[in-house]
């Protein structure tokens with residue numbers, strides 16, 4: 368396959384960027400074309416997207432779609448769905464889509480549905496709290512074995528059992544698990560040890576602390592209070608866990624919330640709602656697999672990411688969900704996007720001369736407005752923002768919800784419209800220093816505007832719409848990764864730090880600093896207790 372920067376479409380995009388893209392002014396674009404919103408917004412299953420406040424136009428989109436075809440994105444997508452080993456560095460298929468496909472509709476269906484049925488049956492038994500006695504569920508896992516459930520459980524709080532609380536312990540820093548354990552009673556606690564490999568340092572260390580705490584607190588029957596979700600059933604058995612839900616090496620950690628890794632979600636929201644979450648993801652899978660690229664939302668978001676990263680050279684994207692339930696969405700997306708596409712070589716291992724994953728970061732609105740939005744509006748870098756708005760709230764406070772939505776709209780409007788110095792001069796500003804010249808003040812109060820944003824809209828935040836939203840993000844990351852010609856499904860970049868940590872660990876018990884650089888040796892001396 369031709370590398371993206373060697374394609375005809377890439378050259379055309381470069382020319383288009385120089386001629387029209389760099390200078391495209393959103394305000395002019397809307398004035399020139401009253402149909403811009405309709406032309407550049409899309410309804411996908413469960414998710415509406417307004418892409419019109421982005422610095423592109425229909426011609427840019429056309430060229431980007433040509434780029435996707437030249438880079439073989441549809442063929443690569445089909446290969447993923449078919450179970451071909453597209454994760455070439457690990458020789459694995461990439462089949463998280465099979466986890467949410469109806470029975471018989473995707474590869475590995477029998478094993479997927481057997482584990483799903485068993486996991487959901489177990490979740491329902493735990494939800495029968497009068498019988499199970501379970502009041503607290505503690506998920507011990509990290510990365511993909513943590514972030515999905517940690518994001519989805521609060522997002523779906525409106526659907527959650529009220530008599531069970533879910534807790535999440537991920538960090539090897541003991542300040543994570545200590546306050547969680549403080550609130551628990553062993554007889555009413557279920558620990559879920561979630562680890563694809565069952566070798567991850569953080570998870571194993573926390574699981575051991577939890578087991579010791581359980582025994583020390585007089586807990587009886589470890590086997591009844593600890594369950595495991597893993598592909599490494601032997602290691603779970605060696606830990607003393609007999610209830611185990613498996614998954615497979617063709618499910619990447621950051622794509623695993625649809626597998627038994629979703630157990631805490633299933634315990635929180637129940638079988639029917641968990642199945643609705645899977646169904647929502649599946650309808651987005653079908654959309655991605657079947658819709659032409661002209662109306663394919665994940666593909667268009669991924670292509671827009673390429674346009675921004677490689678032509679506008681924007682290096683980050685901020686995510687602003689205007690729904691407090693989605694407070695962990697930015698963290699979830701950080702792993703999804705940056706662990707997938709934070710790669711510097713192509714499939715043959717050759718260094719890339721162009722940028723790949725942007726930095727993905729954010730906070731829920733309106734909190735972010737009172738923290739970093741200053742920089743988004745007036746800072747020296749242009750950072751595209753992605754707003755997520757939910758039309759119908761799951762609470763009775765209509766006034767609060769209207770304010771949240773008005774803020775969301777106001778922010779994308781302000782980013783785009785900006786404010787000229789002339790407009791600023793017309794403002795009355797009682798808080799301004801009287802000693803400051805009016806022109807100087809107006810310059811401080813000017814907004815350049817023309818700052819791009821996307822707004823995603825859900826009718827309501829339900830298991831089905833959340834499933835669709837997350838699958839949308841997965842396929843968007845797939846699309847940009849496929850254009851860049853990288854392997855979005857390995858994560859070798861996390862290995863070096865893990866190996867060096869294992870070498871450093873014994874040095875905390877000795878005075879040995881030989882072989883270390885002076886900085887690490889100096890810091891080790893300071894940190895050693």
Ligand code: F6P
Pocket residue numbers: 509510511512561562563564565566567570620621706858861
């Ligand atoms: O951080 C690296 C990583 O391998 C992630 O990809 C993964 O989600 C996480 O560690 C946890 O791994 P495991 O589920 O095997 O404990």
